Amino acid sequence: xxxxxxxxxxxxxxxxxxxxxxxxxxxxxxxxxxxxxxxxxxxxxxxxxxxxxxxxxxxxxxxxxxxxxxxxxxxxxxxxxxxxxxxxxxxxxxxxxxxxxxxxxxxxxxxxxxxxxxxxxxxxxxxxxxxxxxxxxxxxxxxxxxxxxxxxxxxxxxxxxxxxxxxxxxxxxxxxxxxxxxxxxxxxxxxxxxxxxxxxxxxxxxxxxxxxxxxxxxxxxxxxxxxxxxxxxxxxxxxxxxxxxxxxxxxxxxxxxxxxxxxxxxxxxxxxxxxxxxxxxxxxxxxxxxxxxxxxx
Amino acid sequence: xxxxxxxxxxxxxxxxxxxxxxxxxxxxxxxxxxxxxxxxxxxxxxxxxxxxxxxxxxxxxxxxxxxxxxxxxxxxxxxxxxxxxxxxxxxxxxxxxxxxxxxxxxxxxxxxxxxxxxxxxxxxxxxxxxxxxxxxxxxxxxxxxxxxxxxxxxxxxxxxxxxxxxxxxxxxxxxxxxxxxxxxxxxxxxxxxxxxxxxxxxxxxxxxxxxxxxxxxxxxxxxxxxxxxxxxxxxxxxxxxxxxxxxxx
Ligand SMILES: Nc1ncnc2c1ncn2[C@@H]1O[C@H](COP(=O)(O)OP(=O)(O)O)[C@@H](O)[C@H]1O
Ligand SMILES: [Mg+2]
Numbered sequence: 213x214x215x216x217x218x219x220x221x222x223x224x225x226x227x228x229x230x231x232x233x234x235x236x237x238x239x240x241x242x243x244x245x246x247x248x249x250x251x252x253x254x255x256x257x258x259x260x261x262x263x264x265x266x267x268x269x270x271x272x273x274x275x276x277x278x279x280x281x282x283x284x285x286x287x288x289x290x291x292x293x294x295x296x297x298x299x300x301x302x303x304x305x306x307x308x309x310x311x312x313x314x315x316x317x318x319x320x321x322x323x324x325x326x327x328x329x330x331x332x333x334x335x336x337x338x339x340x341x342x343x344x345x346x347x348x349x350x351x352x353x354x355x356x357x358x359x360x361x362x363x364x365x366x367x368x369x370x371x372x373x374x375x376x377x378x379x380x381x382x383x384x385x386x387x388x389x390x391x392x393x394x395x396x397x398x399x400x401x402x403x404x405x406x407x408x409x410x411x412x413x414x415x416x417x418x419x420x421x422x423x424x425x426x427x428x429x430x431x432x433x434x435x436x437x438x439x440x441x442x443x444x445x446x447x448x449x450x451x452x453x454x455x456x457x458x459x460x461x462x463x464x465x466x467x468x469x470x471x472x473x474x475x476x477x478x479x480x481x482x483x484x485x486x487x488x489x490x491x492x493x494x495x496x497x498x499x500x501x502x503x504x505x506x507x508x509x
Numbered sequence: 510x511x512x513x514x515x516x517x518x519x520x521x522x523x524x525x526x527x528x529x530x531x532x533x534x535x536x537x538x539x540x541x542x543x544x545x546x547x548x549x550x551x552x553x554x555x556x557x558x559x560x561x562x563x564x565x566x567x568x569x570x571x572x573x574x575x576x577x578x579x580x581x582x583x584x585x586x587x588x589x590x591x592x593x594x595x596x597x598x599x600x601x602x603x604x605x606x607x608x609x610x611x612x613x614x615x616x617x618x619x620x621x622x623x624x625x626x627x628x629x630x631x632x633x634x635x636x637x638x639x640x641x642x643x644x645x646x647x648x649x650x651x652x653x654x655x656x657x658x659x660x661x662x663x664x665x666x667x668x669x670x671x672x673x674x675x676x677x678x679x680x681x682x683x684x685x686x687x688x689x690x691x692x693x694x695x696x697x698x699x700x701x702x703x704x705x706x707x708x709x710x711x712x713x714x715x716x717x718x719x720x721x722x723x724x725x726x727x728x729x730x731x732x733x734x735x736x737x738x739x740x741x742x743x744x745x746x747x748x749x750x751x752x753x754x755x756x757x758x
Contacts, residue, residue, distance in 0.1 A: 316516075356595075
């Protein structure tokens with residue numbers, strides 16, 4: 213129905229001689245929750261901050277809500293909410309003062325008390341920011357990004373450092389954004405976060421996208437190999453990775469039937485998103501040693 | 510959309526509130542100059558010639574500390590903490606934000622000059638100002654010049670921990686050579702020359718004319734010129750070197 217919220221085409225960014233982003237393409241539809249998943253140093257923050265207008269790109273095309281963020285148009289900042297990977301705050305301001313002040317900077321803000329509640333900071337509304345815990349300060353970051361009622365929200369590692377309960381609560385908040393029809397671009401190095409929240413995920417490493425798609429699809433699609441394991445007649449655990457397990461399973465079971473025995477501990481596993489992630493982001497050296505399995509008896 | 514002026518006003522109000530919440534900033538900004546004034550006033554007690562030097566001198570020092578020192582420290586803090594970066598991601602226009610920061614410093618300068626002038630009248634026999642226009646002109650020129658220099662200087666400060674040292678290494682020598690505590694005419698020639706090359710001496714000359722000697726704006730036009738030169742240089746450097754984010758590593 214409308215153009216994508218974000219379009220990135222052949223994006224490059226170098227810091228001096230270091231190529232942090234080396235040709236990235238993706239687009240985020242309106243109303244979509246899109247995740248950039250990758251280890252530290254992958255180039256997630258660099259990419260997001262180019263889209264937010266904080267950093268200049270070396271090369272490539274980007275468009276955010278139809279604008280070039282590099283030109284820092286004022287209309288764009290009104291429609292976008294930003295949670296930086298690390299953002300500071302006035303030391304002596306209280307939570308409520310901060311949210312109320314931020315609300316004044318936007319033309320159509322959300323209700324201040326409602327936003328404080330959405331961020332789970334009702335009990336801390338009168339608390340000075342510098343006495344908040346790390347997790348609470350992060351939730352304030354989220355509140356400040358939401359109070360202007362933006363249509364697009366950038367979240368750079370929104371839950372890093374959270375305990376599990378706080379993490380679940382933040383996920384609820386982010387899901388509520390999707391329910392409101394907001395577009396979300398988030399970065400994370402937590403797989404479960406990407407799997408739980410994102411409509412689509414791009415796995416990024418060393419400035420390149422290694423795989424992109426729905427979390428479920430990445431699990432089955434990107435890694436085509438299926439892992440079959442069983443215990444052989446000598447009682448040793450065997451493991452094999454194959455494209456299509458049909459023939460191998462037939463071979464194992466018919467041999468066992470012929471002997472009048474059974475195949476013990478037979479498992480056939482499709483890789484999860486986690487396996488794909490580990491495989492894709494492992495160093496080349498590591499993946500060589502992880503190669504196939506002993507010959508069978 | 511709230512207008513730029515309205516946004517700047519909101520931001521100014523916030524800066525004022527935050528200023529008063531920081532007890533050490535409030536102390537250093539208001540109590541320290543008065544402490545200097547009373548201590549030195551006690552030492553030279555009764556010597557009206559000396560008092561006539563010290564009152565405009567401390568007024569000038571107040572302008573220096575509320576603008577140059579305070580802005581250099583404050584900007585270093587805001588930059589290092591990432592507050593500048595966060596503000597840059599909101600619809601608050603950069604100009605509105607920086608104006609609010611500057612207006613906050615200017616307010617402190619104005620409050621302090623008033624305190625020093627009143628203390629001079631009530632306790633130190635300097636009387637009410639001879640020339641209010643001249644007073645306003647020199648406070649305004651001094652504030653603009655020293656604020657620009659403070660912003661420019663903040664670019665040299667690598668992190669907040671070293672900010673007090675960076676600021677004081679300028680602040681302390683400058684107040685001594687600029688004749689805050691004694692008549693610069695009695696200083697050794699080379700110190701006097703250094704002092705005359707710096708803007709604070711000329712701010713104090715103007716304040717002295719306005720508060721004590723009655724030397725007119727026309728008499729002090731040369732001083733205004735020196736302040737303007739420093740101010741323009743400071744403004745260019747302040748804008749050129751401005752960075753919204755801390756340097757890495
Ligand atoms: N301002 C910068 N100057 C120089 N190198 C940088 C800068 N920002 C990031 N880098 C480098 O670029 C790479 C990608 O960093 P970043 O985008 O922060 O990754 P991520 O957010 O995925 O952890 C890293 O090697 C990092 O050290
Ligand atoms: Mg990052």
